[in-house]
Amino acid sequence: xxxxxxxxxxxxxxxxxxxxxxxxxxxxxxxxxxxxxxxxxxxxxxxxxxxxxxxxxxxxxxxxxxxxxxxxxxxxxxxxxxxxxxxxxxxxxxxxxxxxxxxxxxxxxxxxxxxxxxxxxxxxxxxxxxxxxxxxxxxxxxxxxxxxxxxxxxxxxxxxxxxxxxxxxxxxxxxxxxxxxxxxxxxxxxxxxxxxxxxxxxxxxxxxxxxxxxxxxxxxxxxxxxxxxxxxxxxxxxxxxxxxxxxxx
Amino acid sequence: xxxxxxxxxxxxxxxxxxxxxxxxxxxxxxxxxxxxxxxxxxxxxxxxxxxxxxxxxxxxxxxxxxxxxxxxxxxxxxxxxxxxxxxxxxxxxxxxxxxxxxxxxxxxxxxxxxxxxxxxxxxxxxxxxxxxxxxxxxxxxxxxxxxxxxxxxxxxxxxxxxxxxxxxxxxxxxxxxxxxxxxxxxxxxxxxxxxxxxxxxxxxxxxxxxxxxxxxxxxxxxxxxx
Numbered sequence: 001x002x003x004x005x006x007x008x009x010x011x012x013x014x015x016x017x018x019x020x021x022x023x024x025x026x027x028x029x030x031x032x033x034x035x036x037x038x039x040x041x042x043x044x045x046x047x048x049x050x051x052x053x054x055x056x057x058x059x060x061x062x063x064x065x066x067x068x069x070x071x072x073x074x075x076x077x078x079x080x081x082x083x084x085x086x087x088x089x090x091x092x093x094x095x096x097x098x099x100x101x102x103x104x105x106x107x108x109x110x111x112x113x114x115x116x117x118x119x120x121x122x123x124x125x126x127x128x129x130x131x132x133x134x135x136x137x138x139x140x141x142x143x144x145x146x147x148x149x150x151x152x153x154x155x156x157x158x159x160x161x162x163x164x165x166x167x168x169x170x171x172x173x174x175x176x177x178x179x180x181x182x183x184x185x186x187x188x189x190x191x192x193x194x195x196x197x198x199x200x201x202x203x204x205x206x207x208x209x210x211x212x213x214x215x216x217x218x219x220x221x222x223x224x225x226x227x228x229x230x231x232x233x234x235x236x237x238x239x240x241x242x243x244x245x246x247x248x249x
Numbered sequence: 250x251x252x253x254x255x256x257x258x259x260x261x262x263x264x265x266x267x268x269x270x271x272x273x274x275x276x277x278x279x280x281x282x283x284x285x286x287x288x289x290x291x292x293x294x295x296x297x298x299x300x301x302x303x304x305x306x307x308x309x310x311x312x313x314x315x316x317x318x319x320x321x322x323x324x325x326x327x328x329x330x331x332x333x334x335x336x337x338x339x340x341x342x343x344x345x346x347x348x349x350x351x352x353x354x355x356x357x358x359x360x361x362x363x364x365x366x367x368x369x370x371x372x373x374x375x376x377x378x379x380x381x382x383x384x385x386x387x388x389x390x391x392x393x394x395x396x397x398x399x400x401x402x403x404x405x406x407x408x409x410x411x412x413x414x415x416x417x418x419x420x421x422x423x424x425x426x427x428x429x430x431x432x433x434x435x436x437x438x439x440x441x442x443x444x445x446x447x448x449x450x451x452x453x454x455x456x457x458x459x460x461x462x463x464x465x466x467x468x469x470x471x472x473x474x475x
Contacts, residue, residue, distance in 0.1 A: 037320060241411040
């Protein structure tokens, strides 16, 4: 029989997945109207981040409630999410360069990206690989085995340093230099999305135990998930200036 | 004398049958990524086919433009425009901070090719407006257009939507002989790319909006019915 806490966690999952799905829909809808590869890729970046977030919610609901997954979803989702976020950051850095009147290439991104991409892929592969070494059933135990811990920590630490470093330091700088108000708005909302996601992750240890889901965890999940979904939706809608027919002459 | 074709048959029809007005300056306004540059690519392409002298003034490198061009089915490999760009492969290297040199170089190129029809396409306008006070650019363009129109020349410039204050956008639209808007409109759960000829010298004002999409042979345009 489904307990009220389980039912609530399903509800949280449905709400969060719906909002993230809506963000993805808008990102893909706008992408269809764009014709320049770089801007299409940027929209795709937001769409896949939304998809991964929705998938993580689904994985989380299934893992906590049905215990049906045969691998630990937490690390694999983090690995995938960081990869997708890095893809969006890469495209946004290129877009910022293109919008800059003097084509300023912040931190020589057009060259740095060539070195960073293989590094990120290796890190994420380690992280993803380590997730397969996790417990196969029961509550989420991040890793098991010395190899898993070494692999996971290496990938996790490097990925968690490199991606935020670029996203938090370089991207705002590049967007400010670009003078493109639309791009700045998009990045601000994406930043809000990231804050909600990391806020939710950071609060998790304080709201429940590692072996059982709690009501407080679900409330944090609902607020964090909805907030992240709304921020990503606003980021998608900020990809380009959208006009309203009624607002024109 | 024939009017200069835009290189896109449906757009020529929309503009009264033949193309842009002679000795005119055309502004294409739209958000990044919508494809306003494609109007410049096709305009340059048809100019090269018709043996007009075509100049492409870009803040990007010629290599970057050639990459973008391919996405719209335009081929510059057989006939190449005169590049006035930021890279060393260009015939003239662009220094976007030097307005005097920009003006001088364009006038020099016009003088040397005065026996042919000249097409000038540029994507530098937004950058110029971001680097200089709008009044400076307004005066610069007024003088430049006056000089350019002494020749059988047409200028087509693109301007980024969402990067400039509305009054700057309005001032630019006032300065050009023709203004084409490519914009995205939100309608319920849909986003529609719509085209509007906001003004065009010698053509009656057209209040209508048109759906558009880019295809390998140019552009498909159909009337927008709400």
